[in-house]
Amino acid sequence: MPTNRRDFLTSALATGLTAGLVPAAAEGQFLNAPRHGLPGTLQERYAKLDAILKQPVLKRELFKDPVIIESVELLYGKKQYICRVRSKDGHEGISVSNAQQMDLVYPIFVRRIAPFFIGKDARDLDALIPAVTVYGSTYKLQSLAIWVPIATMEFAILDMLGKMANLPMSLLISDKVYNKKINVYQANGERDNSAEEVIEHLKRDVAISHAKAIKFKLGGRMSHTEYPAGRSEKLIPLVRKTFGDQMVISADANGSYTAAQAIPIGKLMQEYKYAFYEEPVPFDWYEETKQVADALEIPIAGGEQEPSTHNFRWLIANGGLSIVQQDMFYFGGMIRCMQVARMANAFGKQCIPHISSTGLGYVYMMHFISAIPNSGPYHEFKEFNNVLPYHCATSTLLSDANGAVTVPTGPGFGVDIDPDFIKKCTVLTA
Numbered sequence: 001m002p003t004n005r006r007d008f009l010t011s012a013l014a015t016g017l018t019a020g021l022v023p024a025a026a027e028g029q030f031l032n033a034p035r036h037g038l039p040g041t042l043q044e045r046y047a048k049l050d051a052i053l054k055q056p057v058l059k060r061e062l063f064k065d066p067v068i069i070e071s072v073e074l075l076y077g078k079k080q081y082i083c084r085v086r087s088k089d090g091h092e093g094i095s096v097s098n099a100q101q102m103d104l105v106y107p108i109f110v111r112r113i114a115p116f117f118i119g120k121d122a123r124d125l126d127a128l129i130p131a132v133t134v135y136g137s138t139y140k141l142q143s144l145a146i147w148v149p150i151a152t153m154e155f156a157i158l159d160m161l162g163k164m165a166n167l168p169m170s171l172l173i174s175d176k177v178y179n180k181k182i183n184v185y186q187a188n189g190e191r192d193n194s195a196e197e198v199i200e201h202l203k204r205d206v207a208i209s210h211a212k213a214i215k216f217k218l219g220g221r222m223s224h225t226e227y228p229a230g231r232s233e234k235l236i237p238l239v240r241k242t243f244g245d246q247m248v249i250s251a252d253a254n255g256s257y258t259a260a261q262a263i264p265i266g267k268l269m270q271e272y273k274y275a276f277y278e279e280p281v282p283f284d285w286y287e288e289t290k291q292v293a294d295a296l297e298i299p300i301a302g303g304e305q306e307p308s309t310h311n312f313r314w315l316i317a318n319g320g321l322s323i324v325q326q327d328m329f330y331f332g333g334m335i336r337c338m339q340v341a342r343m344a345n346a347f348g349k350q351c352i353p354h355i356s357s358t359g360l361g362y363v364y365m366m367h368f369i370s371a372i373p374n375s376g377p378y379h380e381f382k383e384f385n386n387v388l389p390y391h392c393a394t395s396t397l398l399s400d401a402n403g404a405v406t407v408p409t410g411p412g413f414g415v416d417i418d419p420d421f422i423k424k425c426t427v428l429t430a
């Protein structure tokens with residue numbers, strides 16, 4: 001980003017412009033939020049964020065009458081987990097969970113999450129989500145063990161409410177659609193191979209996805225020891241030289257470094273005009289994340305492992321992250337993800353939500369991105385697995401010739417799972 005733009009943003013925030021007046025990044029640009037010019041005192045910033053956290057997310061006013069949840073079932077078939085929720089009035093919603101994690105944690109859904117929601121008014125979703133963590137002291141299982149099941153529950157409720165209101169789930173949490181299409185970046189998730197091999201694989205994949213942005217892995221993943229030695233230092237210039245100045249390039253260290261190790265890597269990324277630097281240090285090294293951010297100009301991205309809204313509040317108020325990347329499942333669904341996106345937006349920071357696994361979870365991420373004003377210009381595209389028989393009338397769910405995927409516009413989830421398949425699924429008990 002040109003320096004003059006950063007200066008403008010710094011002065012705009014310093015003079016106290018409200019979140020709504022902070023200009024969005026131009027198309028194709030990642031926004032380097034002004035870490036060193038955060039407005040007000042720390043206490044004032046916390047007060048601003050706390051006011052945001054008090055704002056409702058679900059548009060309750062869309063539903064005049066109570067929507068009492070009568071049943072919640074977890075269905076299993078073809079190694080996939082599907083939640084089905086039904087209301088007393090006969091409305092129904094479906095969600096498709098993150099199978100990889102749900103395989104380990106589904107008893108938490110069946111014993112702790114589903115029973116709490118029976119008899120509750122779905123319109124109270126904003127309050128029900130924090131409340132369910134207290135039920136059975138479930139909060140003690142903090143992180144994806146509770147948030148994946150809670151997200152699964154929430155997505156099914158939003159599908160049901162969306163079908164009732166005849167709106168996509170994005171419009172249950174937002175006044176407008178901000179993004180009809182999602183521009184994708186091509187990710188390479190490899191480690192332990194040569195820089196040359198990564199280049200070959202990126203070339204192959206970009207030819208298929210037509211992506212105008214790339215992301216690849218740095219370091220040893222939660223360890224500085226990488227193989228082959230010096231792979232990251234070799235890749236950073238090589239990716240730029242191979243794909244040219246127009247390609248938007250970023251890289252993800254997955255917590256590989258200490259702050260002292262991370263800073264020189266970040267300086268190399270700056271030299272080659274990288275767009276952002278993801279998880280330079282372990283995700284829960286908050287002070288070190290801020291140290292790296294303070295030492296560099298490149299935006300620091302993070303949050304895919306983060307389970308805590310309060311920790312995002314710290315990272316935003318203290319200038320630790322320029323780009324928040326809460327995971328749609330690991331962070332517990334749309335409502336909590338929206339609270340983080342709003343906090344980020346209040347200080348001119350971007351949101352690039354993370355999605356784990358290769359299932360239909362990407363659809364939830366697309367709905368969420370369509371609902372926020374401060375999404376980043378590119379998002380990771382994970383190929384859909386085709387294990388589940390599904391149909392989407394409003395999108396191919398594939399990356400088009402311009403490297404963009406259309407967000408479904410049908411009611412609720414906007415993707416239908418074959419009812420014959422659902423009939424054959426097993427109802428899980430635990």
Ligand SMILES: [Mg+2]
Nearest residue numbers: 252278279304
């Ligand atoms: Mg990552």
